[in-house]
Every structure is written in structure tokens, then in C-alpha cells.
Amino acid sequence: MKKVIIKKVILVGVFFLTGLLHAQDGAAGINEATQMITSYFEPATQLIYAIGAVVGLIGGVKVYNKFSNGDPDTSKTAASWFGACIFLIVAATILQAFFL
Known part of the structure; x- marks a missing residue:
């Protein structure tokens, strides 16, 4: 012991x-x-903007298809798509402004 x-x-x-x-x-x-963390913010912001662009294109195609088919739910889909795009852009901008 x-x-x-x-x-x-x-x-x-x-x-x-x-x-x-x-x-x-x-x-x-x-x-x-x-310094290491702040060096990642610019590429991360650009990545978020790229994701927002892809989401915007996919959402635009989805809204166009619903509008072309005469779906009555088109305005709801367009509003949610637009809100998602705005959220991504605003979130990236605010995070970059807050931390840098």
C-alpha cells in the first residue's frame, strides 16, 4: 500500500x-x-454567403415550380425562402461585425 x-x-x-x-x-x-480565430472569420463569412446563394437558387426554383403549377401555397414558400436567405446574410454580417 x-x-x-x-x-x-x-x-x-x-x-x-x-x-x-x-x-x-x-x-x-x-x-x-x-489571432487564429479571427483569421477564420473571413473565409467562414464567404462560405456562409456561398451557402446563402445556393439556398437562394434552390428556393427560387422551388417557388417558380409552385407558381407554375398553380399551387396556392406559393406565397408561404416564397416567404420562408426569402427569410432563410436574409437570415444567413444578416447572421454572417453580424457575427463578423461583433467578433472583429
């Missing part, structure tokens, strides 16, 4: 010393993480 406790104490001591030896400046790490 004492051997197990001694091994655990030695192991904890080694981990503690290793942590002290590899300690870094916290501000430098936070700044590096911030």
Missing part, C-alpha cells in the same frame, strides 16, 4: 515539475488564439 502511494506522489511531482518547466506566458497564448 505504501509503495502505491509513494509511486503516486512521485508521479504527481513529476507532472508538476514538467508543468512548471513548460509554463508559458498566458497573454501570449491568448493573443495567439485570438
Whole structure:
């Protein structure tokens, strides 16, 4: 029993010393993480705009087909399609403005 406790104490001591030896400046790490995250915002925003364009094209075709077939539910489909496109654009713009 004492051997197990001694091994655990030695192991904890080694981990503690290793942590002290590899300690870094916290501000430098936070700044590096911030820079990495902000570098992803522009490509992510462009991706969201591209997804919005594809959703817009698919929705436009869906609305046109419903309108051509005389479906009475056309206005509801058009409103939901338009709302989805606006949400994607506004969400991307607000996220970029908020975080950058």
C-alpha cells in the first residue's frame, strides 16, 4: 500500500515539475488564439454567403415550380425562402461585425 502511494506522489511531482518547466506566458497564448480565430472569420463569412446563394437558387426554383403549377401555397414558400436567405446574410454580417 505504501509503495502505491509513494509511486503516486512521485508521479504527481513529476507532472508538476514538467508543468512548471513548460509554463508559458498566458497573454501570449491568448493573443495567439485570438489571432487564429479571427483569421477564420473571413473565409467562414464567404462560405456562409456561398451557402446563402445556393439556398437562394434552390428556393427560387422551388417557388417558380409552385407558381407554375398553380399551387396556392406559393406565397408561404416564397416567404420562408426569402427569410432563410436574409437570415444567413444578416447572421454572417453580424457575427463578423461583433467578433472583429
